[in-house]
Amino acid sequence: MQPSNITDPSYFHKVVDCQYACxxxxxxxxxxxxxxxxxxxxxxxxNWASNVFPGILGRTCDRPCEPAxxxxxxxxxxxxxxxxxxxxxxKRVAADMKDDVRSRMPKRASSNGRRVACIGAGPASLTVxxxxxPLGYEVTVFDGEAKAxxxxxxxxxxxxxxxxxxxxxxxxxxxxxxAFKSGQRIASMKAxxxxxxxxxxxxxxxxxxxxxxxxxxxxxxENIHIGIDWLASVSFGHISSIGKRVIxxxxxxxxxxxxxxxxxxxxxDVKVIVRSGFEEMKASPWEKEDAQHEGIPILNFHVPxxxxxxxxxLTGMTFQIVKAVYDDKGERKLVPTGEPDVRVDCDAVLxxxxxxxAFPWIERDSGIEFDRxxxxxxxxxxxxxxxxxxxxxxxxxxxxxxxxxxxxxxxEAAVSIERYLSGQDVRLRPDPLTNLMSQKMGIHEWSYxxxxxxxxxxxxxWAKAEIALASIRVEVELGFDVATAFKEAHRCLNxxxxxxxxxxxxxxxxxxxxxxxxxxxxxxxxxxxxxxRQRLKAPALNLTQDLYVSGALKTGRVxxxxxxxxxxxxxxxxxCPTGAWDMQKFLLNTAKAGxxxxxxxxxxxxxxxxxxx
Numbered sequence: 001m002q003p004s005n006i007t008d009p010s011y012f013h014k015v016v017d018c019q020y021a022c023x024x025x026x027x028x029x030x031x032x033x034x035x036x037x038x039x040x041x042x043x044x045x046x047n048w049a050s051n052v053f054p055g056i057l058g059r060t061c062d063r064p065c066e067p068a069x070x071x072x073x074x075x076x077x078x079x080x081x082x083x084x085x086x087x088x089x090x091k092r093v094a095a096d097m098k099d100d101v102r103s104r105m106p107k108r109a110s111s112n113g114r115r116v117a118c119i120g121a122g123p124a125s126l127t128v129x130x131x132x133x134p135l136g137y138e139v140t141v142f143d144g145e146a147k148a149x150x151x152x153x154x155x156x157x158x159x160x161x162x163x164x165x166x167x168x169x170x171x172x173x174x175x176x177x178x179a180f181k182s183g184q185r186i187a188s189m190k191a192x193x194x195x196x197x198x199x200x201x202x203x204x205x206x207x208x209x210x211x212x213x214x215x216x217x218x219x220x221x222e223n224i225h226i227g228i229d230w231l232a233s234v235s236f237g238h239i240s241s242i243g244k245r246v247i248x249x250x251x252x253x254x255x256x257x258x259x260x261x262x263x264x265x266x267x268x269d270v271k272v273i274v275r276s277g278f279e280e281m282k283a284s285p286w287e288k289e290d291a292q293h294e295g296i297p298i299l300n301f302h303v304p305x306x307x308x309x310x311x312x313x314l315t316g317m318t319f320q321i322v323k324a325v326y327d328d329k330g331e332r333k334l335v336p337t338g339e340p341d342v343r344v345d346c347d348a349v350l351x352x353x354x355x356x357x358a359f360p361w362i363e364r365d366s367g368i369e370f371d372r373x374x375x376x377x378x379x380x381x382x383x384x385x386x387x388x389x390x391x392x393x394x395x396x397x398x399x400x401x402x403x404x405x406x407x408x409x410x411x412e413a414a415v416s417i418e419r420y421l422s423g424q425d426v427r428l429r430p431d432p433l434t435n436l437m438s439q440k441m442g443i444h445e446w447s448y449x450x451x452x453x454x455x456x457x458x459x460x461x462w463a464k465a466e467i468a469l470a471s472i473r474v475e476v477e478l479g480f481d482v483a484t485a486f487k488e489a490h491r492c493l494n495x496x497x498x499x500x501x502x503x504x505x506x507x508x509x510x511x512x513x514x515x516x517x518x519x520x521x522x523x524x525x526x527x528x529x530x531x532x533r534q535r536l537k538a539p540a541l542n543l544t545q546d547l548y549v550s551g552a553l554k555t556g557r558v559x560x561x562x563x564x565x566x567x568x569x570x571x572x573x574x575x576c577p578t579g580a581w582d583m584q585k586f587l588l589n590t591a592k593a594g595x596x597x598x599x600x601x602x603x604x605x606x607x608x609x610x611x612x613x
Contacts, residue, residue: 001529001558003551006500009434012586014546015563016496018087021068023408025432025590026050028065028087029496033448035090036489038482041101043094048101048172049589051091052127052407053152055165058092059477060156062253062284062402070495073542074518074565083457085491086480093485095165108177112136114421117197119186122150123403124394125203126173127410131593132417133176140197141178144185148174151205151395152403154232155254157261158473189362189390199389199417202376203410206395208358212249212351216307223314224307227258227352234261234472243347246270247317249304250352251281256288258350259296264472271344272298273317275334277324290476294469303334305341307349316345355400375399382426383413391416414593430591436584439497443574446583448497450570453490494568497585501559503550505580508557512572512581513537520566526558536560 004011014020018028026047034043047054066072069084076082114137118125121143129139147153148170152161174180186192192200209226211217217224223243227250233239246267248259251274262270272291274281278300281288288298302319309315319342322334357374364370369377369386376385376392383391393409395401416426439447461478462468468476480488513521519538526532529547533540540547540562548561573581 001526001532001547001549003558004546004548006498006548009432009588011546012436012496012498013432013434013588015498016586016588017068017070018065018085018495019588021064022051023064023405024051024411025408025588026065027496027587027589029492029494030587031094032085032087032090032489032492033494035093036449036486036492038486040094040097041099041104044098044101045104047091047094049592051404052130052173052410053123053169053403054091055095055169056152056161057403058088058090058095059161059165060152061088061091061404063088063286064404070493070565071491074493074567077518077565081456086457086460086488089460089477089480090485090489093480096479097482097485102172102175105172106134106176108133109136111138114138114198115140115196116199116201116417117142117192117195118201118203119192120150120202120204120394120396121145121148121170121180121182122203122205122394122406123152124396124406124410124413125150125201126170127407128201128203128393128414128417129178130173130176131411131414133173133178135418135594139178140181142181142184142186144183146182148180148182150203151228154235155228155257157231157234157257157264159260159264159468159471159476160257162473162475187361189366189368193366193387193390197389198421199391201413201417202362202390202392202396203394203406204396206355206357206400208356209254209351210354210356212304212353214304214306216309219312220307220309220314221312223348225348225350227254227350228355230350231257231261234265239265241266244268245346246348246350247344247346248272248350248352250274250354251276251283251298252352252354253283253287254355255350255352256283256291258352259291260294261472262348262350263294263296264469267348270296272296273302273304273319273344274298274300275303275322277301280324294465301334302342308343314346314349316343317349318343355395357396357399359396373399379416379427381412381429382416383409384416384420384426389420411590411592415591418593430595432591433587433589433595435587436498436500437587439570439583439585440573446497446570448494448583448585449490450494450497450568450583452493452567452569453487455487455491457491458484458488495566496587497568497570497583499548499561499566499568499570499572500582500584501548501550501561502580502582503553503559505578506550506553506559507578507580508553508555509577511575511577515571515575517569517571518565518567520562520564521572522560522562523553523557524560525556526552532560533562536562538562540564 031043031046066084072082072084118141209228242265246262321339367387393413394406522536542564545564550559
């Protein structure tokens with residue numbers, strides 16, 4: 001193998017698994033350390049610079065960072081039940097416990113004469129506005145609703161996300177000088193383009209929920225609702241009750257929100273019915289667990305066949321029982337088991353079987369090209385459409401995802417808009433800002449806490465069931481208190497503090513090999529990666545994790561370190577008699593709009609002082 005190029009930012013970025021997995025690449029260990037120090041405002045601003053909505057996401061994020069968390073792999077390798085650090089709920093701690101941060105937000109610059117229109121006031125559009133407004137762009141956000149937030153406000157129930165949190169965090173963006181045109185739903189792209197905006201960003205989401213066209217649907221006009229529309233009606237107070245017996249069709253997060261909302265609005269017999277297996281459901285594991293915790297059963301491998309009715313009045317549904325069968329290629333098919341169809345009586349059905357894009361307001365002769373699935377044809381990673389000054393992001397770009405992905409799209413689209421308006425190629429993406437800084441304070445002392453906690457993951461307290469289920473607006477999760485947040489933060493392994501090896505200083509004494517508690521370091525002859533992984537002190541079987549390989553040492557051997565379950569404890573550096581190992585904090589900030597023109601000053605000002613630790 002060739003020596004690892006640790007000067008490439010992507011090498012150590014991949015080692016910080018949580019940050020690498022986050023679509024917005026939030027520097028997770030950095031803000032968790034600040035929470036452990038009680039520096040909640042600093043932790044919040046680091047989050048705000050990356051994910052824009054720390055309080056919202058601290059309650060609702062799909063948490064792609066947590067399955068990637070090294071802590072889970074370390075515990076699994078030790079035979080324990082793997083539990084990642086509660087990254088998402090620690091984000092909420094920063095939001096809930098911060099001071100007033102309004103004075104730390106960027107200030108609007110004088111106008112640069114460029115006008116940008118954002119269609120929809122969801123997370124993607126608001127991120128574009130957050131990035132461009134402080135640079136002097138005149139940003140106007142159009143939305144059909146009275147308040148900003150998009151589907152954050154209309155689809156996520158208040159028992160998960162209080163409206164006050166949405167108001168606060170969308171307010172930070174509006175305070176940057178963004179013009180919000182509420183109650184103005186764009187009806188014609190061609191008409192908007194004629195208004196002379198220098199750039200247009202489409203962030204209107206995937207607003208159309210799929211219906212279910214099976215026998216009986218046309219005859220029943222009442223008590224069958226499209227999930228996302230029903231949630232919006234609940235959010236705005238248009239619906240305040242539902243029948244006792246409720247069927248929720250679908251296995252995604254929207255279905256989980258529907259069933260839990262129905263439980264609070266009078267449903268005493270609420271069931272989720274899914275055509276797939278439990279593990280194949282698209283809902284996050286914790287969303288399924290929360291629903292079951294509230295007494296909502298999930299029936300799997302039930303395919304809807306008919307809506308049953310009595311003279312147009314819904315009475316129930318019938319389902320075919322199926323099973324999953326896999327062919328030689330591993331492809332799954334659902335085949336009938338031969339069991340009798342099942343009838344489930346109900347008073348209401350909520351259909352949450354998916355969402356799709358709807359662009360009836362974009363004329364097909366506007367110049368914007370769409371693919372055969374009805375999605376816009378975009379320049380990869382740049383979000384630019386076939387009309388050069390029109391950009392897409394969030395669910396409107398590639399279909400339904402989640403909030404943090406929409407935020408990541410917004411950041412990238414803002415970069416593209418700035419590059420386009422500066423006459424630069426949008427396909428050339430700016431490099432991230434990175435550095436490596438030694439944490440050495442003495443022979444055996446580091447500037448970070450390297451003592452590995454043995455605590456299991458701490459549970460987030462819930463409101464009592466009789467209180468939580470009595471109202472749609474009572475927040476069910478209460479969040480960590482200060483003491484628990486401190487202990488949970490100490491479960492973080494500081495994966496951004498890297499073990500950096502200086503081969504010229506190594507005397508090959510193997511002291512680091514002896515002291516490593518996870519057997520991650522091996523001195524051996526070089527070879528091809530496949531066979532080299534097999535003959536390390538502990539075979540490196542996780543191919544998603546790189547091997548850190550040095551150049552040839554004095555004996556001709558190489559140092560090989562498997563990054564997979566390294567504790568970043570620093571024992572190798574403490575034990576090394578020559579200082580060949582050092583613990584160096586790696587910091588990566590993805591480039592945002594303004595970084596090329598202002599050398600990152602705008603973004604760094606937003607997080608002023610937050611990353612000094």
